[in-house]
Amino acid sequence: MHGYDTYDYGARGYYAASGRFTTVDPLAEKYYSISPYAYCAGNPVKYIDPTGMFVDDYFNENGTYLGKDEAITDNVKITSQQSWDATKTVNSDGSESIDHATGAARSIDNSSANLSTNAELSVYNHYNPTGQTLNATSPESGNGGAAFWATKDKNGVIKTGIEVNIEGNKSMKIADHANEIKNIFTHEDVHKNDFNQLGYDGFKNMSKDSKESRAIQTQRDNSTFPLMSPEIQQKVIKYGLINGIILPIKIPEVGI
């Protein structure tokens, strides 16, 4: 139920909010005069690190995916179809992209775009691998993230889906970062798979600790997890500890 903005450059993660990497450059000792947390000696325009790339995703006012740029961030941006069509590049594989500077100037963050509920759900659906129908949660559900749900009517007909906390995700800026949204769905996917294996009654009778610790372990092990903001990572871990996850212990090396 949670999210992030750091980027995997192979060797280490980059946290966009602070413009720094989350771990020390493995070659930091060689370049001791430069901060070990800096990127390309603090001048990304002049120097390009070829070890990894992230993109910003663009959607139109209806939440339809348009394409991406070459940015080193994972922002979810909203632009008008007209503006996109006027500035896009059509690639050889048919996909569309935009120059980052142009795209950034002609778009706004998802959380500020005031999209309709259906358009917002369409944006989430772009990152949803679960095959579950998405709906918007009612505002009193509180926290950001999403929630798996299931109903069984008197004839035994079962329906399942995922509620997305659109407003909560906007206020926590989860809605602005592709990796944070993807990470939420890794959590919900575990619930869906458990439900499919156990059936309605089996899933209902499964303890909360078992349900949540399985989902959070998977969420934590997912490649998107290190790309989240440290605060949201901590929030996920806190939620996991309450629900009984066991964190691996780093055993210090002992010299012989």
Next chain:
Amino acid sequence: MKFIYILLSIMILMSSNINAQIVLTLKNIKVAKINVPISENFIREGDDEGPYVNMFFVFNNNTDSLLKLHPSNSKMNLQFRYDNKYFNQNVFAIPFMDSDTLIIMPHQQYESFVGESLLLGTSILKHNNNDYRIELIEILPTIKLVYMETKINIKSSEILNVEIIDKKIDNLKHKK
């Protein structure tokens, strides 16, 4: 030796004076999921996690100088009292705590919010019953938010408003 004692005393006095002039207030607490009905035919993740509180807090800089906070290097705790026991949990104010530096001008204020499941992980959380109306009457007035960073430790002084977000209660209000 005497000089060191005097210096230490001045430093302690200065530190407590800074804290006294930064006031943290809980401007509004929105409380949701107070009484979530349990149904045999409906399962929803999170419905069994008890009340959720969204706390809107305000830092007031009552000094004549700039106040510089470092949210990304801070810690925030939610505290309350219930049944003669004190409860304390670490909370993450996002996106407030993503900021490296926050400057509040003299006699200005800064507002943000933090949300958390109030009772999740405590012995107060119930099984087979999601009605927390009685517990909240005792808990809500005792809620405090504590902001901590190097040389700063501020506890919220008062709660200005509490808002209940509950469909059933809203329905009752409309019937009146």
